[in-house]
Amino acid sequence: MQTAQDGTTDFIPVEQAKTLDGLFNERVKRSPEKIAYRYFNLISEQWSSYTWAQMNQSIARWQAALTQEALVPGDRVAVMMKNCPEWVMFEQAALGLGLVVVPLYTDDRVENAAYVINDAGAKVLLLDNPHQWKEFLAIGDQITGVKRVVILRSFEQSCMDPNDCTRVVGIRDWLPAHASEVKHFPNDPHSLATIIYTSGTSGRPKGVMLSHYNILSNAHSCLQVIPVLPDDLLLSFLPLSHTFERTSGYYVPMMSGATIAYARSIPQLQEDLSIIRPTLMISVPRIYERVYAGIRAKLAEGSGFARWLFKFAVDVGYGRFEHQQGRGGWQLSHCLWPLLEKLVARKVINRLGGRLRFVMSGGAALPAEVSRIFIGLGLPILQGYGMTESSPVACANRLQDNAPASVGLPVPGVEVKLGESNALLIRGPNVMLGYWNNPAATAAIISSDGWLNSGDIASIDAQGHVTITGRLKEIIVLSTGEKIPPADMEAAILRDPLFEQAMLIGEARSYLSVMVVLNAAHWQNVVSQYGLDASLNTDQQRQQIEEILLDKITEQTSEFPGYAKIRRVALIQESWSVENGLLTPTLKLKRAKVLEKYAREVERLYAGH
Numbered sequence: 001m002q003t004a005q006d007g008t009t010d011f012i013p014v015e016q017a018k019t020l021d022g023l024f025n026e027r028v029k030r031s032p033e034k035i036a037y038r039y040f041n042l043i044s045e046q047w048s049s050y051t052w053a054q055m056n057q058s059i060a061r062w063q064a065a066l067t068q069e070a071l072v073p074g075d076r077v078a079v080m081m082k083n084c085p086e087w088v089m090f091e092q093a094a095l096g097l098g099l100v101v102v103p104l105y106t107d108d109r110v111e112n113a114a115y116v117i118n119d120a121g122a123k124v125l126l127l128d129n130p131h132q133w134k135e136f137l138a139i140g141d142q143i144t145g146v147k148r149v150v151i152l153r154s155f156e157q158s159c160m161d162p163n164d165c166t167r168v169v170g171i172r173d174w175l176p177a178h179a180s181e182v183k184h185f186p187n188d189p190h191s192l193a194t195i196i197y198t199s200g201t202s203g204r205p206k207g208v209m210l211s212h213y214n215i216l217s218n219a220h221s222c223l224q225v226i227p228v229l230p231d232d233l234l235l236s237f238l239p240l241s242h243t244f245e246r247t248s249g250y251y252v253p254m255m256s257g258a259t260i261a262y263a264r265s266i267p268q269l270q271e272d273l274s275i276i277r278p279t280l281m282i283s284v285p286r287i288y289e290r291v292y293a294g295i296r297a298k299l300a301e302g303s304g305f306a307r308w309l310f311k312f313a314v315d316v317g318y319g320r321f322e323h324q325q326g327r328g329g330w331q332l333s334h335c336l337w338p339l340l341e342k343l344v345a346r347k348v349i350n351r352l353g354g355r356l357r358f359v360m361s362g363g364a365a366l367p368a369e370v371s372r373i374f375i376g377l378g379l380p381i382l383q384g385y386g387m388t389e390s391s392p393v394a395c396a397n398r399l400q401d402n403a404p405a406s407v408g409l410p411v412p413g414v415e416v417k418l419g420e421s422n423a424l425l426i427r428g429p430n431v432m433l434g435y436w437n438n439p440a441a442t443a444a445i446i447s448s449d450g451w452l453n454s455g456d457i458a459s460i461d462a463q464g465h466v467t468i469t470g471r472l473k474e475i476i477v478l479s480t481g482e483k484i485p486p487a488d489m490e491a492a493i494l495r496d497p498l499f500e501q502a503m504l505i506g507e508a509r510s511y512l513s514v515m516v517v518l519n520a521a522h523w524q525n526v527v528s529q530y531g532l533d534a535s536l537n538t539d540q541q542r543q544q545i546e547e548i549l550l551d552k553i554t555e556q557t558s559e560f561p562g563y564a565k566i567r568r569v570a571l572i573q574e575s576w577s578v579e580n581g582l583l584t585p586t587l588k589l590k591r592a593k594v595l596e597k598y599a600r601e602v603e604r605l606y607a608g609h
Helices: 020-030 052-067 085-096 110-120 130-138 212-225 243-256 269-276 285-301 304-324 332-350 368-376 439-445 486-493 520-530 539-556 591-597 599-605
Strands: 035-041 046-051 076-080 100-103 124-127 148-151 168-170 192-197 207-211 233-236 259-262 280-283 358-361 381-386 393-396 415-418 423-427 452-460 466-471 499-505 512-518 566-571
Touching (some): 020 085, 020 243, 052 085, 110 192, 192 212, 243 280, 243 393, 280 285, 285 304, 285 358, 368 381, 439 452, 466 486, 512 539, 539 566
Parallel strands (some): 124 148, 148 168, 358 381
Antiparallel strands (some): 192 207, 423 452, 452 466
8 A cells, every 4th residue: 555755554546546536435435534625604604514424425416416317428517616515526426427527617708618518518517506507698598518507506496597497407406315325437547537628818728638547647646746644634715627726636635635625715715714724725826926915015014124024034034945955054043033933924824824834836937036935934835837738737846845946846757858949848647638629739739759748938957947937829029039938027027016917018019018907005105105196187197107107117127138128018997807808717818818908008009119
């Protein structure tokens, strides 16, 4: 039996699990009475929990309901719900019957969701509430292939379209009161388990086909480098439709026997952290950036001494970290850490629940300054790298080998190398089966000998650490021939809390410009400081404001080469969001859409040049 990093024998080997539902079944056998999931019960308005055995009993009921829908192995079923135990019940019930699960983002535009449902040919759709179904109806009858729509939250049948009475059903009417044991269809580990649609920063999303073995092998690789222990408690808030959360925040804890608590919402995250007090947290950089912005805002309101003390504590803490990693020498100031931890660091860490052993970041680049703050306060932050097509983790930093500027070493079993234009290539058991119904796109990204082209530009140092330096498709090439990766400069601009969002532009132009969305509270401070009229009613007012913004942007981007100087700025009044179609559900900029919407602003920035 394989052992986990702490020496326990609760770590389930891939060979024993065989499939994702087999993994769940083995976990039930090993720890039936252990708490599997915690969640906020909306009826009792209290935190409740399920043991592994209780989850298994519920899954049997879900499976019995699915059996009534005349589905056959290989059929696709879709789920569009927030993270909750029922999401897991539905998926495990479906996988046990040999069905293929298609996750949807709850905050995605309904047109995009309808496209995914149709493209995948989903026959059953599980929704969180009736409002979601009404949104589908509002765009016309576009998902005729769906034979059954199940709605989790209670609703009055009279409020639904009469034509849908036979197709739409509430969960209480759909689930049987009792069911026998959970079935496990004898599936090939290499058979299709799920189709996960990429966010699609440009064009239609593509369906990534992942097998049971793709995901199981990746979860196993993660556990070999990231010590998730049986007594750990994870707070889950990234959507389960995100591959990073699905593998690292769902299957990895299942493999190790840890407990998962589902957060209520991002606005309630601070409160949930203090209640749940997790030992581990997995997130995209945006959450850590928000915490950092809150710290900076509070420091700005305090005394100069408080700001100095905070900076000193971070400097000392980070120096200790570099010494522990073997990259820096011991300093006398390190002796002050116990006091600085008590006066400064512990107060911040307590706001995150006070029990975090370490946190993980993935899905996008983590700004170096944000990483430095958390590490300097004594909370290790491990940045990793991957993509949906690699199940998703390809590289990760380790606690004992943490190079924050990099995304770490390849995880065990995965190979990486640099290809043409220094594109990062990935090969291993985690690489997808291909794109659903799109062999041409599959052939374009996976070579005949199995190398997956990530599309990201990287460097690899002598020790094997991978650093992502840009994206092939997101390089701005000026008319002078100079090439600039926009993400680095955008991250630098966003270090100033005045800027909420930023997008660099300049493709085939003679100079760079940037469009920015401002933080409302910080903007009001600037308006008061300079005595401005923020209405932008005249060209003179607009010019004055843009000059102030450009000065702040120049200050943040001064370390970049001279040819990367930003010469013009446009203030955008509306935030870019998933709802207005300018962000993907994973909060990545849809650059082409932003350029299309603000074409007039772009032309103004380059008028006369």
